[in-house]
Amino acid sequence: MNTALIGLDWGTSNCRAFRIARDGAVLETRAGAKGILAVEGGDFTGAFRAMLGDWLAAHDAPVLMSGMIGSRQGWVEAPYVELPAGAAQIAAALAPVPFAGRAVRIVPGLAGDGLAGGRDVMRGEETQIAGALDALRGGSGVLCLPGTHSKWVEVDAGNIVRFATFMTGEVYGVLRQHSILGRLMEGDAQDEGAFAAGLARGRNDGGLLHQLFAVRTEGLFGMTAPAALPSFLSGLLIGHEVRAAREAFRAAQVTLIGAPALTRRYAVALGEARIESTVVAGDDAAAKGLWRFADSAGYFSAMRGGTDLRPQLKPG
Amino acid sequence: MNTALIGLDWGTSNCRAFRIARDGAVLETRAGAKGILAVEGGDFTGAFRAMLGDWLAAHDAPVLMSGMIGSRQGWVEAPYVELPAGAAQIAAALAPVPFAGRAVRIVPGLAGDGLAGGRDVMRGEETQIAGALDALRGGSGVLCLPGTHSKWVEVDAGNIVRFATFMTGEVYGVLRQHSILGRLMEGDAQDEGAFAAGLARGRNDGGLLHQLFAVRTEGLFGMTAPAALPSFLSGLLIGHEVRAAREAFRAAQVTLIGAPALTRRYAVALGEARIESTVVAGDDAAAKGLWRFADSAGYFSAMRGGTDLRPQLKPG
Numbered sequence: 104m105n106t107a108l109i110g111l112d113w114g115t116s117n118c119r120a121f122r123i124a125r126d127g128a129v130l131e132t133r134a135g136a137k138g139i140l141a142v143e144g145g146d147f148t149g150a151f152r153a154m155l156g157d158w159l160a161a162h163d164a165p166v167l168m169s170g171m172i173g174s175r176q177g178w179v180e181a182p183y184v185e186l187p188a189g190a191a192q193i194a195a196a197l198a199p200v201p202f203a204g205r206a207v208r209i210v211p212g213l214a215g216d217g218l219a220g221g222r223d224v225m226r227g228e229e230t231q232i233a234g235a236l237d238a239l240r241g242g243s244g245v246l247c248l249p250g251t252h253s254k255w256v257e258v259d260a261g262n263i264v265r266f267a268t269f270m271t272g273e274v275y276g277v278l279r280q281h282s283i284l285g286r287l288m289e290g291d292a293q294d295e296g297a298f299a300a301g302l303a304r305g306r307n308d309g310g311l312l313h314q315l316f317a318v319r320t321e322g323l324f325g326m327t328a329p330a331a332l333p334s335f336l337s338g339l340l341i342g343h344e345v346r347a348a349r350e351a352f353r354a355a356q357v358t359l360i361g362a363p364a365l366t367r368r369y370a371v372a373l374g375e376a377r378i379e380s381t382v383v384a385g386d387d388a389a390a391k392g393l394w395r396f397a398d399s400a401g402y403f404s405a406m407r408g409g410t411d412l413r414p415q416l417k418p419g
Numbered sequence: 420m421n422t423a424l425i426g427l428d429w430g431t432s433n434c435r436a437f438r439i440a441r442d443g444a445v446l447e448t449r450a451g452a453k454g455i456l457a458v459e460g461g462d463f464t465g466a467f468r469a470m471l472g473d474w475l476a477a478h479d480a481p482v483l484m485s486g487m488i489g490s491r492q493g494w495v496e497a498p499y500v501e502l503p504a505g506a507a508q509i510a511a512a513l514a515p516v517p518f519a520g521r522a523v524r525i526v527p528g529l530a531g532d533g534l535a536g537g538r539d540v541m542r543g544e545e546t547q548i549a550g551a552l553d554a555l556r557g558g559s560g561v562l563c564l565p566g567t568h569s570k571w572v573e574v575d576a577g578n579i580v581r582f583a584t585f586m587t588g589e590v591y592g593v594l595r596q597h598s599i600l601g602r603l604m605e606g607d608a609q610d611e612g613a614f615a616a617g618l619a620r621g622r623n624d625g626g627l628l629h630q631l632f633a634v635r636t637e638g639l640f641g642m643t644a645p646a647a648l649p650s651f652l653s654g655l656l657i658g659h660e661v662r663a664a665r666e667a668f669r670a671a672q673v674t675l676i677g678a679p680a681l682t683r684r685y686a687v688a689l690g691e692a693r694i695e696s697t698v699v700a701g702d703d704a705a706a707k708g709l710w711r712f713a714d715s716a717g718y719f720s721a722m723r724g725g726t727d728l729r730p731q732l733k734p735g
Contacts, residue, residue: 218625221633222640252632267625268632270598277593282586309534309583310663311627312656316568316584317537324538340628347626 106162110393113172147178170227173209183214189262194399234391245354287322289329297331301338422478426709429488463494486543489525499530505578510715550707561670603638605645613647617654
């Protein structure tokens with residue numbers, strides 16, 4: 104089948120590219136080594152050509168990208184679209200990237216109100232959500248995208264109407280690497296028992312700032328082994344996220360989008376909180392979401408590209 | 420007046436030494452540059468002599484130390500005393516330090532149950548608490564010692580019966596220095612308005628892991644200035660600590676022990692939570708607590724020391 108779209112999910116520390124057919128089938132996937140923070144001197148044009156020059160030369164298809172590539176630290180800053188937002192609103196706000204001989208655009212982020220006031224934002228997840236809509240009955244439901252900045256999202260008939268970010272993954276990372284809690288830990292292997300113990304501890308009194316210190320005393324008194332402490336901390340934090348999100352989103356069933364290592368942990372935490380879950384793979388969702396936005400933007404009824412300039416687009 | 424006790428409050432990143440008279444009066448205070456983490460090669464004997472050799476030569480008085488100097492990373496590991504504990508229990512568990520020609524001992528830490536289960540510990544704060552007892556009616560009340568690891572403590576007739584640690588200060592530090600939240604911040608100046616806004620935000624829905632992300636969007640959308648964001652984060656975290664501690668300790672009045680910059684912030688947060696507060700200076704409390712434990716241990720009824728060996732104790 105012909106390539107109708109070149110899609111990229113280009114985040115802070117990872118990049119994935121997809122060759123996508125007109126019907127949404129993913130023909131080829133390529134994992135790039137360079138997240139946007141690893142692109143030297145902000146030379147995104149060079150990094151893009153180095154990664155996909157052969158695809159650009161071989162396939163006369165437009166390019167659509169999502170993720171932090173559209174942030175202030177990315178290639179071109181794409182605006183935030185205000186909630187509620189569905190594929191139509193998002194497709195209408197694609198940000199053009201100056202690039203010789205090819206239509207290259209970036210999916211905008213979304214902005215909405217925070218649960219506690221102030222604002223909340225996402226960038227990249229809107230695309231995975233659009234790609235997971237078929238997993239929701241009637242295109243409605245609550246989704247959870249665990250990660251550095253976990254997102255909980257309410258979708259109504261295909262429109263994102265509300266979402267909330269939880270800094271769970273990043274708080275885990277900085278405590279693991281830079282706090283006194285990390286000093287007693289060894290490795291990052293998953294320990295199901297310690298994860299469950301952390302989940303259980305988090306249901307008790309004292310609040311998160313108190314309960315975190317127990318990670319130290321667990322190690323100090325040898326109650327939890329150094330190799331199991333990271334999972335205990337992870338359980339404590341994910342448990343707090345799930346309880347706060349359950350309070351805000353009140354869903355009996357949640358669709359998890361992400362990589363297996365993380366969605367497995369969240370499925371356990373959701374189960375403990377009496378929330379059923381189904382899982383959609385993150386990469387598949389990103390590719391499908393990019394295709395959906397491209398379709399909404401009319402890419403497949405009026406193909407774009409710059410075949411005349413193709414010789415400029417060779418690798419290197 | 421004669422020096423009856425040389426007291427040290429020797430923590431992770433600071434050291435303070437006090438020459439103390441028999442009646443508890445502080446005759447001289449000296450601030451040392453080296454916290455225990457700055458003592459090279461674990462040569463605490465050398466660091467101690469370099470800091471206080473002249474005092475040791477001039478004053479034939481025993482030495483009592485409190486703080487992280489008694490931790491596994493310190494000079495000698497002093498045991499934890501189990502709650503409930505007053506001056507008598509603590510004085511009975513002073514840990515001797517091998518040191519030629521002088522009685523040198525370290526105050527033990529305390530251990531108790533955490534609010535959420537597991538264990539909790541303190542080391543150093545027990546001494547400040549003992550020194551602040553006169554500020555409590557009948558030696559009973561609730562104290563708060565804000566810091567890297569804030570402690571909330573319930574004292575009954577001079578005995579510490581319950582306490583809880585909150586990692587507020589350390590979580591602030593790692594997020595300020597190592598997380599995405601710090602990237603939009605400038606400096607560490609205090610901004611009362613932003614601190615109050617952080618306190619207020621923390622009272623709303625979503626939980627701490629969600630509310631933390633608002634520190635980023637406040638900066639991203641220019642709603643809070645870069646120089647004010649650290650205070651917003653501080654207000655958010657201290658507000659969470661105070662609410663969780665109020666729930667656990669249910670006190671209408673709290674005695675704050677610490678340095679003015681921090682106790683001022685906590686007094687504001689306590690006021691917002693409708694808790695009255697009085698303040699005791701941390702250094703004064705440490706010196707008085709060391710004196711109280713020395714008195715309980717009988718130091719002033721039977722003076723100890725090693726005058727014969729004094730020549731060994733010269734500086735350097």
